Amino acid sequence: MATPILAVNNIEVIYDHVILVLKGVSLTVEEGRIVALLGANGAGKSTTLKSISTLLKGERGDITKGNIEFKGERIDHLTPADLVKKGVCQVMEGRHCFAHLSIEENLLTGAYSRKVPGSQIRQDLEMVYGYFPRLKQRRTSLAAYTSGGEQQMCAIGRALMARPTMILLDEPSMGLAPQIVEEVFAIVKSLNEKEGVSFLLAEQNTMVALRYADYGYILENGRVVMNGPADDLATNEDVKEFYLGVASGERKSFRDTKFYKRRKRWLA
């Protein structure tokens, strides 16, 4: 087993001092892996990612228990800028490109925290364009005028410009056509293999996520209810039934007690 690069230890997150969103979430990401974080709306996927990237403070959220370690170092008290310098970068849900900056300017802002010569930045820019040839075509257009897929690519490319060792990717499939989703995930996979970037990936689209991930965690109501290698999760009967929507055998009814008990465990 590889060494864990990121360890989230039993964190509890409260918004606005009253709303308990995460009730003790623990997870680890091993170096060079893609780990998927799955779950329904409101399960706490984004909150988990934001706790790691310390963007939580900007949304009146607070980690009240537990801690987060990156490469064995506590990171939960850092500012987002410091964290990016350490090599953790988040790609936010809904892309969040800088609308009035061109694609190339968007990418360049990703390199803000780095103190390296301009030639190095140029080289990294070409690297990003290598992975996302579409961005090169549209380098001069304002991000707001590009398509959703291009914006998602721009957001990932922008994160890459910080040369992170770990990217927290929040819902990359949101609002994208299935074909583009495949394209984006394929690029994530090749970034993972060629650049050695580890990914923690929050995703609704369980089927696609499990296909590209190595390991998965399933969150429900702020708790991890199941975890395991991606292949195991994908073939697990419960996951199939409650997330993938493919039940084995005949249709189930709510009066089916066995089903009811199993369902209850998910919602507990």
Next chain:
Amino acid sequence: MNWQAFIEVLVGGLLSGVMYSLVALGFVLIYKASGVFNFAQGSMLFFAAMTCAGLVGKGLPLWAAALVSLVVMVALGLAVEKFVLRPMVAQPEISLFMATIGLSFVIDGLAQIIWGSTAMKLDLGVEDMPLEALMDKTGIAVSQFDLLAAAVAAVLVSGLAVFFSKTKVGRALRAVADDHQAALAVGIPLQRIWGIVWGVAGFVALVAGMLWGARNGVQFALTSLALKALPVLIIGGFTSVPGAIVGGLIVGASEKLAEVYIGPHVGGGIEAWFPYILALGVLLIRPEGLFGEKIIRRI
């Protein structure tokens, strides 16, 4: 129609418009970087002018007074960022706006506690007199002082335009303006960026304050310049540095021309409100202003 008089009014209007632009510039800077309409900009201008004039009154030479005021203004800007804006990260924009209203009272009060509330004079060494060479040749009177103000504005604006579009910090500033959260996520230190912006806004306030103070006297009425900047901002666009300049020129020229050529037919005194009517018209046709960032919506 007397063309000589027309040109004189037009040039005078354009040049006084530049003075409005200088005031508007401070608003644009802060609005660009934090999406906040800084109500305290007029107060900062007043504070800067008071500090500079006060120091000259204490016997400092003008350049030294300006330098000390610059340090004071940048420090003030940084302090505002640290004590007012930093605790308010991620609050709604309206809260930030209200904080700047409160801030304007604090700064007004501070300036008067330190320097008293009597009007002061500030002499920049250039008089508000027609340029004689030009007067002799063409018979058109153009104020030397206005020309100085225009030159200063030109230098400031080109400097800022390059800063915003070409430098790394400028790019980060625009990024922050677009999306705070995303800027944080890619590792742009929001607080340092805001500090820089408020520092620069302090500097711009000093330049505008010195010029306006020298022309109208350093007095409390300077704070109301913020109101004059409003139509400039609406016409030029809140987010555009060139917009602030063009807006200023339009306001300056149109209000003077309207006063001279329309004024007599309606009983005069329209200079004071004409720009607001103009701004209203722009709002109806182009809500983001002539040069403002387009409001782009995905549909």
